Amino acid sequence: MRCSRGQASPNDITKKRLWAASGGYCQNPGCTTELFRDTGSKTVHIAEMAHIIAAANRGPRADASKSAAEKGAFENLVMLCTACHTMIDQAPADFPDALIVQWKYEHTEKLKAIFGVVRCASRQEARAFITPLLAENHAIFEDCGPHKAIGGLADLELASKWLVRMRTNIIPNNRKALAILDANRDLLSEDECQILEQFRLHTEDLEARHLTDTITGGQRRFPDDMATILVGER
Numbered sequence: 001m002r003c004s005r006g007q008a009s010p011n012d013i014t015k016k017r018l019w020a021a022s023g024g025y026c027q028n029p030g031c032t033t034e035l036f037r038d039t040g041s042k043t044v045h046i047a048e049m050a051h052i053i054a055a056a057n058r059g060p061r062a063d064a065s066k067s068a069a070e071k072g073a074f075e076n077l078v079m080l081c082t083a084c085h086t087m088i089d090q091a092p093a094d095f096p097d098a099l100i101v102q103w104k105y106e107h108t109e110k111l112k113a114i115f116g117v118v119r120c121a122s123r124q125e126a127r128a129f130i131t132p133l134l135a136e137n138h139a140i141f142e143d144c145g146p147h148k149a150i151g152g153l154a155d156l157e158l159a160s161k162w163l164v165r166m167r168t169n170i171i172p173n174n175r176k177a178l179a180i181l182d183a184n185r186d187l188l189s190e191d192e193c194q195i196l197e198q199f200r201l202h203t204e205d206l207e208a209r210h211l212t213d214t215i216t217g218g219q220r221r222f223p224d225d226m227a228t229i230l231v232g233e234r
């Protein structure tokens with residue numbers, strides 16, 4: 001996934017935006033290959049950041065009028081699997097820049113649909129939407145969370161796996177849960193509204209640390225009371 005193109009290379013913030021925008025899948029809507037694979041002993045990725053307008057003036061879909069900075073901007077990059085990146089660069093006439101921009105748009109809209117909010121008729125119904133999200137996050141935490149560190153080289157592999165899961169599972173799950181809870185705020189008690197806001201702050205801290213490397217003070221922990229939000233009567 002490396003790119004050594006001077007100013008046409010994406011900076012760290014742009015790279016993280018691309019990871020977040022991909023949702024962990026190839027952005028070719030006809031492919032949607034998972035970009036991370038568990039091999040059993042480790043987690044590997046097959047992701048490649050591809051330029052829409054080529055970084056080089058003689059590359060695929062080249063446009064010499066674009067500056068290096070424009071070529072390295074988020075708007076000119078797409079996250080693809082290895083096969084799709086090779087395909088669009090070896091047959092650029094079949095994959096013009098407008099088509100690849102459309103791919104990004106369609107991928108974004110698909111993610112928005114997945115994160116689409118649902119107005120629920122009851123607390124029980126709303127809880128049913130967030131329970132699997134919280135359960136998956138908890139399982140990931142138990143599998144490779146920071147508390148599993150034991151020292152040595154194994155910790156580096158564990159930290160890498162945790163970062164991948166944080167970006168592709170935990171943070172997206174948190175955002176979806178927040179969207180559901182916000183859409184059904186009328187079903188929450190006053191105390192639960194406070195829990196919701198604590199959960200929001202926790203999620204924002206995770207994003208700052210793991211998507212932008214912006215580390216601020218003490219990171220707010222996951223509020224334990226999320227385990228019982230929307231459970232029972234208000």
